[in-house]
Amino acid sequence: MSEPLLEARGIQKSFGQVHALRGADFTVHEGEIVALIGDNGAGKSTLVKILSGADQPDEGQILVDGGPVSMPSPHAARDLGIETVYQDLALAADLDPAANLFLGREIFRSGLLGRLGFLDKRAMARDTANEMARLGVRLKDATAPVAALSGGQRQSVAVARAAMWASRVIFMDEPTAALGVVQTEQVLQLVRRVRDEGIAVVLISHNMPQVLEVADRVEVLRLGARVARFTAADATVDDLVAAMTSGTTEERAA
Amino acid sequence: MTTVDSSTTTQGPAPASAWRSLGDRVRHGETVRIFGALVILCAAFSILRPHAFPTTANIVNIASDASVLLVLAVGGTYVILTAGIDLSVSGVLVFAGVISAKIMAALGGQSVGVLLLSLAAGLVAGLAWGLINGVLVAKARIPALIVTLGTMGASQGAALLITNGVDVRDVPFNLVLSVGSGKVAGVPWLVVIALAVAVVGGVILSQTRFGRYTYAAGSNAEALRRTGVASARHLIKVYAVAGLLAGLAGYLSLARFATTTLGGHATDNLSTIAAVVIGGTSLFGGRGTMIGTVIGVFIPTVLQNGFVVLGVQAFWQQVAVGVVLIAAVYLDQMRRAARQRP
Numbered sequence: 001m002s003e004p005l006l007e008a009r010g011i012q013k014s015f016g017q018v019h020a021l022r023g024a025d026f027t028v029h030e031g032e033i034v035a036l037i038g039d040n041g042a043g044k045s046t047l048v049k050i051l052s053g054a055d056q057p058d059e060g061q062i063l064v065d066g067g068p069v070s071m072p073s074p075h076a077a078r079d080l081g082i083e084t085v086y087q088d089l090a091l092a093a094d095l096d097p098a099a100n101l102f103l104g105r106e107i108f109r110s111g112l113l114g115r116l117g118f119l120d121k122r123a124m125a126r127d128t129a130n131e132m133a134r135l136g137v138r139l140k141d142a143t144a145p146v147a148a149l150s151g152g153q154r155q156s157v158a159v160a161r162a163a164m165w166a167s168r169v170i171f172m173d174e175p176t177a178a179l180g181v182v183q184t185e186q187v188l189q190l191v192r193r194v195r196d197e198g199i200a201v202v203l204i205s206h207n208m209p210q211v212l213e214v215a216d217r218v219e220v221l222r223l224g225a226r227v228a229r230f231t232a233a234d235a236t237v238d239d240l241v242a243a244m245t246s247g248t249t250e251e252r253a254a
Numbered sequence: 255m256t257t258v259d260s261s262t263t264t265q266g267p268a269p270a271s272a273w274r275s276l277g278d279r280v281r282h283g284e285t286v287r288i289f290g291a292l293v294i295l296c297a298a299f300s301i302l303r304p305h306a307f308p309t310t311a312n313i314v315n316i317a318s319d320a321s322v323l324l325v326l327a328v329g330g331t332y333v334i335l336t337a338g339i340d341l342s343v344s345g346v347l348v349f350a351g352v353i354s355a356k357i358m359a360a361l362g363g364q365s366v367g368v369l370l371l372s373l374a375a376g377l378v379a380g381l382a383w384g385l386i387n388g389v390l391v392a393k394a395r396i397p398a399l400i401v402t403l404g405t406m407g408a409s410q411g412a413a414l415l416i417t418n419g420v421d422v423r424d425v426p427f428n429l430v431l432s433v434g435s436g437k438v439a440g441v442p443w444l445v446v447i448a449l450a451v452a453v454v455g456g457v458i459l460s461q462t463r464f465g466r467y468t469y470a471a472g473s474n475a476e477a478l479r480r481t482g483v484a485s486a487r488h489l490i491k492v493y494a495v496a497g498l499l500a501g502l503a504g505y506l507s508l509a510r511f512a513t514t515t516l517g518g519h520a521t522d523n524l525s526t527i528a529a530v531v532i533g534g535t536s537l538f539g540g541r542g543t544m545i546g547t548v549i550g551v552f553i554p555t556v557l558q559n560g561f562v563v564l565g566v567q568a569f570w571q572q573v574a575v576g577v578v579l580i581a582a583v584y585l586d587q588m589r590r591a592a593r594q595r596p
Contacts, residue, residue, distance in 0.1 A: 075482050090480045092473035094540030095466070103470055104481030106463050117462040 003066035005030045005200050006051065006082070006169050011060035013046055013224075020046040022224035023060070028169055033191060033201045035211040035232070038221035039244050044204055047221065048171050051202075052084040053077030064168070081167030087174050089158040093147035097139060098128035100146055101161045131164045135193050152183025156190055163194045170194060171202045176210065188214045208237040222247045284534045288549045292556065299560035306563045314442060320555040321448035322347075322510065324548065325503040326526040327533075328455040329496030331547045333398075334530050335459075336492055337472040337539025338391060342402040343500040344522040345409035346383040350376040350504035351514045352413045355422035364428040376508075377501040383409055384497015388490030406523065413516060422514045434509035444506055449548075451499065456544030468492060472539020525554060528579040536586050553578065 008026040012019070021043045028034055038044050049055035051062065053071035061068050064080055071077045074084070091100050102124045108114035129142060137156045139149065146154055155175055162170045175191065176184040191214060195201050205211050211218060212232050220228040220243040227247030230239060300308040326343050333340045354376035361368045383405055390401040436443045459465035467488045470478045478485040507515060533550025535542025558571040 090477035092470040092477050094469055094473035104483045117464055
């Protein structure tokens with residue numbers, strides 16, 4: 001098998017007396033959806049923060065394509081092609097989808113106007129329309145402020161933003177937690193589509209049936225370390241729950 | 255990097271509807287309504303006093319009255335769009351006017367150099383107060399209401415300290431005759447300057463990254479920060495612009511009244527906020543337009559002028575503006591509630 005796309009090795013992180021991560025490992029391969037699961041306090045969020053540059057490990061190594069990297073900031077992670085979809089989506093609700101997709105990465109007009117900070121709204125709208133079409137996202141009104149969209153469509157905009165800029169991995173924190181049945185299915189469809197476009201997706205979720213439905217692999221964290229790896233097709237909800245609640249630090253082969 | 259196929263990115267323009275956002279259209283509709291209210295107001299006063307209200311002299315009068323407020327409201331629009339507030343502009347205006355007047359008095363003479371130097375001093379004074387506001391709001395994270403309430407008192411007090419509470423009156427005649435009451439093609443210079451400020455402010459707001467970050471800061475500051483934008487620095491710039499424009503307004507006021515009018519601006523901050531909010535900018539940030547603010551400035555000004563022309567006590571204007579302001583905020587809240595349904 002080729003080198004993992006993104007790998008964490010022996011990550012340790014303490015907050016005062018609390019050891020959030022005790023030598024956690026994590027692996028993401030190209031073109032897969034991998035679910036990261038674990039009970040509350042298992043260290044999922046801390047691990048995701050470290051792998052998306054929002055926090056720094058005390059110990060351990062992060063490797064991209066087999067080579068060690070450092071991610072001192074979210075900027076650095078993004079430069080490595082790693083994007084994050086936050087649970088609160090981090091969208092500016094008064095701006096339209098195009099403005100949100102390009103927030104902080106605007107396209108300027110050419111020439112003097114561009115150097116003065118004038119935006120090329122047309123180019124950004126066009127690239128956004130192309131991105132939405134590529135991902136199969138149909139917005140009720142592509143030019144409405146994000147606040148006017150439904151929860152599922154807002155989630156789709158946030159995912160599309162990540163997919164537009166990510167070249168390697170997208171982390172998604174509970175992407176369907178606030179959604180209804182139909183919208184959840186649409187977002188999961190979108191997640192698969194992103195995977196099929198060649199970007200690996202890390203799904204953080206508490207919904208075990210959903211994890212088995214959409215993920216290719218599952219990695220389980222318990223007490224700050226990886227305790228199990230499953231191929232989703234061969235695992236049951238009971239397997240996952242057993243690993244989450246009583247898994248030992250010895251890993252089961254995937 | 256963008257993942258879009260480069261062959262499509264260089265092709266022809268997207269359909270016009272794709273880049274004119276619905277938000278723009280809705281706000282446009284709002285703007286049309288405010289403009290309609292202004293037209294009705296003007297029509298009513300014109301019918302009631304056909305020989306006094308709709309005359310060239312009176313229209314020039316209204317525009318001159320509105321110009322200083324408009325300069326303040328351009329800055330106020332930026333601040334309120336970030337979900338902030340700037341109460342200090344009334345004090346900063348007076349302070350900057352005093353600084354300009356003192357420089358004029360110290361240098362003496364009527365030369366253009368003196369006028370420009372005193373203008374620069376006033377602008378720097380306004381900018382300094384704006385930077386203080388911005389740093390305290392963005393870095394020290396003190397609520398803008400409190401920060402600018404404090405600097406309002408401080409700047410007004412400083413102006414009184416410098417002048418011992420006595421208005422500085424030795425403003426060069428050249429300034430009063432040119433900027434203060436001069437006209438170009440029948441339009442007062444004050445109005446030309448104020449409109450130029452509004453146009454530049456409006457273009458920057460709607461067309462540039464600075465404007466977009468202003469909307470984003472008021473819409474979701476955390477989202478802006480997470481995309482890697484130095485949002486605190488942007489906020490400081492916005493308050494700095496508001497201070498700078500308050501400095502300019504102080505200079506224009508000096509030119510218009512030929513004195514520092516120490517006590518005459520106490521409610522300018524509230525008038526500014528009222529004009530911006532009546533013009534459709536949301537007090538919660540993120541929504542609003544400069545054209546709305548321009549119209550919003552004229553509503554209280556026309557009311558005041560109309561009441562004077564009608565012979566109604568001008569105090570009614572304050573009552574009317576208060577009612578309109580509360581109604582405007584109420585409507586904004588209703589719109590927000592209607593829109594925020596999941």
